[in-house]
Amino acid sequence: MSNFHSETLDRLFKTILNLQTIDECYRYFEDICTVKEVQDMAQRLETAILLDNGENYQKISEDVGISTATIGRVSKCLKYGSGGYRMAIDKLKSEE
Secondary structure: OHHHOOHHHHHHHHHHHOOOOHHHHHHHHHHHOOHHHHHHHHHHHHHHHHHHOOOOHHHHHHHHOOOHHHHHHHHHHHHHOOOHHHHHHHHHHHHO
C-alpha cells in the first residue's frame, strides 16, 4: 500500500509512538477520534486475538458484539495482510 504512506500519516504515527502511558493514550485518542472509532479499533484487535486463539466467528460475534462481515475482514488481514495484527498480537503475548 505505497499510496497509504504520507508525511501526514508519519506525523500522526510519531505522535502515537511518543505517548508513554495508558492515560496519555486515553487523553490523546479521546481528542483525535470519536469514542466509537476507538471502540471499533479495540473490537477489531480483540477479534484478531480471538481468531488467533481459534475462536469461531459466531462466538466472537456474540462476545465482542461485532458483525461476521467485520470478523471476515479482520481474519483476512490477520492471514494475508501486512502483518500488523500478527506483530501486535505477538508483542502483547510477549508482555504477558
